Amino acid sequence: METSRARRRKILYALTGILSAFIFLFLFWKLSPLLLPTIIGVLLAYLFKPLINSFKFFKIPEGLSVVLLLSLFCYGLFNAYIFIKSQIPDENQKIELMVRVQYKFNEKYNSLMGLDNDKAHGNFIHSLLKNEITPFIDTVNKWLELNKQQQSLFISNYNNTTPAEIKRKYFSYFLHNQKLSSKSSLIEDSADTVASSVVTSIDHNTSLLGKIVNTLSTWLVLPFVFIFLLFDKGKTPKYLIQKIPNKYFELSLTVIDEVDIALGNYLRGTLLQCALVGLSLTLGLFIIGLNFKVAILIGLFAGVSNAIPFLGPVIGLVFGMSYALIIENIDSVLPFITDQNLVFAVLVIVLFVQFLDNSIYQPFVLGSVVNLHPLVIVLGVMGGSLILGVAGMLLAIPTIVIFKVIFGTLFRELKSYKII
Amino acid sequence: MSQQNETTAHSLLWKNIFHRRISSEQKSTLEVLQKIPLFESLVPYQLKLLTKVLHTRRYEPNECIFEQGQPGAAIFIIQEGEVSIEIINEQEKKVQLALLEDGTFFGELALLDNSPRSASARATKPTKVLALFRKGLDKLISSEPEISSKIYQSLSILIAERLKATNKLV
Numbered sequence: 001m002e003t004s005r006a007r008r009r010k011i012l013y014a015l016t017g018i019l020s021a022f023i024f025l026f027l028f029w030k031l032s033p034l035l036l037p038t039i040i041g042v043l044l045a046y047l048f049k050p051l052i053n054s055f056k057f058f059k060i061p062e063g064l065s066v067v068l069l070l071s072l073f074c075y076g077l078f079n080a081y082i083f084i085k086s087q088i089p090d091e092n093q094k095i096e097l098m099v100r101v102q103y104k105f106n107e108k109y110n111s112l113m114g115l116d117n118d119k120a121h122g123n124f125i126h127s128l129l130k131n132e133i134t135p136f137i138d139t140v141n142k143w144l145e146l147n148k149q150q151q152s153l154f155i156s157n158y159n160n161t162t163p164a165e166i167k168r169k170y171f172s173y174f175l176h177n178q179k180l181s182s183k184s185s186l187i188e189d190s191a192d193t194v195a196s197s198v199v200t201s202i203d204h205n206t207s208l209l210g211k212i213v214n215t216l217s218t219w220l221v222l223p224f225v226f227i228f229l230l231f232d233k234g235k236t237p238k239y240l241i242q243k244i245p246n247k248y249f250e251l252s253l254t255v256i257d258e259v260d261i262a263l264g265n266y267l268r269g270t271l272l273q274c275a276l277v278g279l280s281l282t283l284g285l286f287i288i289g290l291n292f293k294v295a296i297l298i299g300l301f302a303g304v305s306n307a308i309p310f311l312g313p314v315i316g317l318v319f320g321m322s323y324a325l326i327i328e329n330i331d332s333v334l335p336f337i338t339d340q341n342l343v344f345a346v347l348v349i350v351l352f353v354q355f356l357d358n359s360i361y362q363p364f365v366l367g368s369v370v371n372l373h374p375l376v377i378v379l380g381v382m383g384g385s386l387i388l389g390v391a392g393m394l395l396a397i398p399t400i401v402i403f404k405v406i407f408g409t410l411f412r413e414l415k416s417y418k419i420i
Numbered sequence: 421m422s423q424q425n426e427t428t429a430h431s432l433l434w435k436n437i438f439h440r441r442i443s444s445e446q447k448s449t450l451e452v453l454q455k456i457p458l459f460e461s462l463v464p465y466q467l468k469l470l471t472k473v474l475h476t477r478r479y480e481p482n483e484c485i486f487e488q489g490q491p492g493a494a495i496f497i498i499q500e501g502e503v504s505i506e507i508i509n510e511q512e513k514k515v516q517l518a519l520l521e522d523g524t525f526f527g528e529l530a531l532l533d534n535s536p537r538s539a540s541a542r543a544t545k546p547t548k549v550l551a552l553f554r555k556g557l558d559k560l561i562s563s564e565p566e567i568s569s570k571i572y573q574s575l576s577i578l579i580a581e582r583l584k585a586t587n588k589l590v
Contacts, residue, residue, distance in 0.1 A: 056563035234472065246479060249551070250486060253475070254493045254534075257555040416491050 033218050036391050041225030043398070047267055048073075052230055066230045070223070080300070087297050092157050095150050096170060100326045102144035103173035106180060108325060108343065109137060141180070151178075169328075251417045258409045259402075266401050269365045270307060276361045277353060278303020281316055284349035289332030289342065294323055306357070308393045309377045313354050320346040372400060446471060449550060452499050455523040458574045466567045473556035479543035488540045492530030494551040498522045501547025507539045519544070530554055531575055 028035075048069055055065035089097055110116055114123030122130070146154060154174060237256070244252045282299030286292050302316030324342040337345050372380075377397060384396025414420045446468075453459050453467050462470065476499075479485060485496060488507055496503075498520055505518040505526060517539060520526055526541055531554050560568045 053563045238475065241475060246477060246483060249477060250493045253553055
């Protein structure tokens with residue numbers, strides 16, 4: 001009687017388990033766009049949970065502290081969005097920027113290679129690297145080249161605005177670029193082109209609006225996860241712990257706590273490290289003469305992307321050097337920095353910040369929490385980019401660290417509890 | 421008479437508004453905790469906060485709660501049932517040191533560090549215990565330092581008393 005009951009119970013459990021696994025996999029597949037916002041919501045809640053606990057120390061009610069924290073978070077996010085949006089150029093500014101970048105890029109290249117005048121044949125560096133570097137320069141020029149619509153927009157914009165000195169300068173850059181690209185034939189019917197560009201722009205905006213609505217509806221899950229986890233007073237973990245068999249109860253709680261401490265230290269350490277890198281770069285770039293707002297923007301991007309090993313510093317360098325390339329007038333507190341050597345100054349600052357990061361910030365803030373082999377880091381970042389793109393690159397290392405800490409702690413504790 | 425009824429109704433109304441109802445399970449947990457010497461200095465409000473970091477476990481007769489030599493991570497409080505504390509002696513034989521009933525606790529040294537358990541604990545009846553983890557108590561330090569300091573103070577007094585008793589025997 002008991003044996004048949006036990007058999008029936010086992011069959012029921014197995015069937016329920018298989019059914020649940022299928023439902024879980026189906027939902028995972030169908031709801032995969034929600035995965036990333038959910039993960040970020042969980043990570044944010046995890047990062048901010050200790051702050052809620054410290055609010056308790058000042059006798060602030062938990063509900064109020066969550067609302068306070070969320071308001072601060074939304075306020076910060078909104079301001080960051082407004083700031084970044086104000087720094088992003090519109091269509092006309094983008095075209096102007098492309099003209100300036102192409103001109104300055106070729107100017108710097110020619111000066112470095114000794115190709116300053118038309119008759120020059122280039123210096124030693126040019127003869128040495130000509131075959132390797134010319135295809136790259138051609139690719140960059142093709143990428144920065146204005147198409148017909150953009151050319152007509154630039155011209156109409158130039159004609160419509162007061163021809164100030166600076167505008168004249170940019171137009172000379174434009175003409176120089178046109179001569180270089182040997183595509184100086186301008187648009188025959190500029191009115192038609194402008195009209196079509198407006199239509200394209202409207203279409204583009206409509207599809208952009210759809211994209212924004214879609215993205216927003218997906219990312220709405222983030223604040224919900226964030227608030228739910230912050231309000232959750234440990235009931236969910238307690239419920240899950242109740243399901244653990246008695247034999248593994250003490251062991252599992254020990255593992256959960258150790259993992260919690262290690263991961264908390266790692267995530268909060270990484271956040272602090274990224275903030276320090278961003279701040280140092282902002283200060284460094286400001287000191288060498290970059291506009292303060294631009295320095296903040298580059299510092300912000302470099303700080304966030306610093307969470308991606310190897311790639312983060314490169315992003316900071318590319319942003320900084322690109323801006324240094326096009327800047328016309330600099331106002332540096334260091335007298336020896338001019339617009340001619342600003343690119344190298346940016347390189348020095350980025351390298352110095354990297355040195356600070358590797359020798360002070362990382363050892364001081366992160367300690368030896370993450371002892372990952374460089375090959376694991378490279379493969380992890382590449383794998384992450386293949387699975388989830390840029391977000392995958394950002395999340396790759398925390399995911400590897402989470403698994404490393406969980407399995408490392410689990411095996412150590414299983415041994416100390418004499419289970420394995 | 422009617423005035424008295426009205427007053428009772430009023431007091432019940434205010435009671436319902438300002439006093440959150442507690443479940444019968446939470447009530448029985450609080451009753452058990454009040455009996456434990458480690459928590460005797462805690463006021464009801466603090467005991468209620470303490471219940472949030474406690475875990476309830478049920479054990480079948482003869483089921484092991486923890487084994488001698490395992491790292492200690494939690495103190496156990498018996499809410500219902502009976503627990504036998506046993507050690508394996510030099511002759512490799514099981515010796516019962518104590519038989520604990522509801523309202524008592526064991527494994528308290530685990531609140532200090534994770535040194536190995538000096539004895540095993542086994543349920544002899546269907547048993548319900550409350551487990552308080554060292555890490556759970558540590559977490560209370562940041563949010564409710566008074567609770568954890570009172571518990572650690574009581575634990576120190578308990579250990580000192582045991583030491584004095586042992587010294588007298590020597």
